[in-house]
Amino acid sequence: HRIINHLGEILALKITAGNTDDRKVVRELAKELIGSLYGDKGYLSQEVADDLAKNGVTFITKKRSNMKASVLEYWDKIM
Template sequence: MPIEHLIINNKGEIMSVKITKGNKSYLSIASVISKGLSGKLFGDKAYISKELFHQLLTNGLRLFTNLRKDMKTYLLDIQDNRLLNKRSLI
């Protein structure tokens, strides 16, 4: 079953899209579809990875995801928290 990976901007416009087979790693796709972008990137728990976070950060992107139960909590800016909760736009 194909899986869509989609990046939109704050206006809901599509910035990047990639359709892959279900067995392809989300982490390998994230760096490909975010190439050339900068700013903040909000994703689901499938994108949680320290390696991906640091890779995107060096490319000018800050990755935000919801936390797993076993992760330490951290404070988010109110605007970032709203954007993380609007991930359902996609």
């Protein structure tokens, strides 16, 4: 698991077993971040998004097929 910035620089890195739930590591990786965090559906959880928002991080990911879609800003959509 890694978090990179817009320049491709690694901001956070954690190596886990393949069977580790992605949602369990995202909070730890993002604890020193502010702004927007883009992730794939494996990191998607309303609880995680709420926790990140409390710390100033907007979590952006595509929704699962059984979830209600939300409107994304153009920049967030192309990222």
